[in-house]
Amino acid sequence: MADPPHRPTAPAQSSLPAADPAAGAGWVDAPPRMGFFTDTSVCIGCKACEVACKEWNGVPTSGLDLLGMSYDNTGALTANSWRHVAFVEQPRPAGHGTAPVAGNPTGGPAGPASVARSADTVTPTGTEPEVLPGEPPAAARTTEFLGMPAAGPPGRTGSAEGRSDFRWLMMSDVCKHCTRAGCLDVCPTGALFRTEFGTVVVQEDICNGCGYCVSACPYGVIDRRVDDGRVWKCTLCYDRIGAGLTPACAQACPTESIQYGPLDELRERAAVRVATLRERGETQARLYGHDPDDGVGGDGAFFLLLDEPEVYGLPPDPQVTTRDLPAMWRRAGLAALAMTAAAVGAFLGGRR
């Protein structure tokens, strides 16, 4: 390993340089920015990421909770769920055949080092996901409740005639580790900080549970644990990556849907993957959170989606709230002046 990076000397602030948040937070000789690329087109909804995350990080159980909406009984990212596998059930018109294609599920020219890092293998494994051609009709774009999950998947009736067609979209959600992180900006104690890897981590011995970050997160990720009083979220396995290991969720992912590596490399790989999918007719494939010019300066954990972001419970155009903070202070200053003027006027404005 190279020399350890120096500790920051200046207070960590995320809102300055967009390109290299670690350097912006005062790190000198920081390692490359690390992140996740979650390719939802190969997610099989096994939830190994949820389990591995809980085991490695000692995250408490969320209790047995049947939400009655799909195979998703986690519901959302919370203080006790740092990975959340969303299950979207969409009715689709009948007539699509399945066309499994052999090949590397992650596609594209991934560097051997990063492939080995993300999955401990350099051998292409797995099959291509089912890719449905054509523009889905508007009606099919709506998330629909298809009844309580039974033992078999919805739509399976035992005969080809009675079978309704639908698709499942599965997506393992996680903290986005924003380039411009609202949670980090508003934290009044310095408990949230920018690591040398460009990720955003809560120091549990500092957090006093003020809850400001919870309201500042445009993705609804960070959350206060009820019986503990402090906030918790994904650390991108700060302890593991500091020791050169892969985060627990990426390590456990059996389909390489969750890929870990240097962010630059992941972005290149994702661009190739989304081009490949579109070429094959999946016109709805798009990247989410990859753009350094978006409202949060790009995400350290970004996604390949097969539908609009809100279908998966993601905001379509998130913006870091502190972007408008200078304007907010100006308006507050104006109001404070008005307040002073009113008080002066009230005492000078009359005889009684």
Added chain:
Amino acid sequence: MPPAEFTSYYGRPILKPPVWTWEIAAYLFTGGLAAGSSLLAAGGQLTGRAEVRRAGRLAALAAVTASAGLLVKDLGRPDRFHHMLRVAKPTSPMSVGTWILTGYGPAAGLAAVAEVAPLLPTRGPLGLARRALPSVGRVAGLAAAVTAPALGTYTAVLLADTAVPSWHEAYADLPFVFAGSALASGAGVGLLAVPPAQAGPARRLAVAGAGLELFGAHRVENRLGLLGEPYRTGRPGRLLRAGRALTVAGVAGAVLGRRSRLVSAVSGAALLAASVATRFGVFHAGVASARDPKYTVLPQRARLDRRAAEPDR
């Protein structure tokens, strides 16, 4: 108005609703009350109205003490409240507010303590305090009044600097609502505690505060499109309408009943109640906007559409 149709993940909220509870809404009131009272007290101090000064200083101390208690109580780890003092972060309105309160609180406290000077014995060490306190109180009272406008308006930035849609988008107008509400509640203290003959400044303060507040609230409710809806409907809508009615009644009573001690006092109480209702209304409107995914998705969709329509961006 954007289309009412939108997609969501089983109707679940995208944002986490604020974990803040009633303590924060109550603090919005007590913080504003402290700010308004300190301005009233300083005015009384500088224009020789001793009763106005005394009422303002005592109310400010009571309000800022309650504020500190409410803020600490709302923490997930109240025993770690002092971690707020580890850093000073301009990007965090809560950190800025911590330091405003750290400056304002002791000043307001000293100014109020100085009011006990006439009760102290004339001899001995306490006699010394009796002679020194009025000067200390004058300086502290002015220091509190200088920081009071910051205390009365930063809370609007505190709410607006979040991803909560109806708070964030109201950032231009919320400071005026809060400044007006703070002035009106300070005026309420004056009307309650001071005989009508000395309450002229408090009456004028009530008129000015109510004007600012109603102006700001009107803009918040009507200029935000879909995001103004939480301010007009449900519980927050009822609270804000009650606040407006109480404000109007309080100002009318203060102006028309200026010869009656009773009418003045009732008007003052109405203004205080109005401030409570307004603060809770604004608070709950934000919470409602974070709970319903339509307030997250539709405005962001509209923003994307606007951007797509502009060729340059």
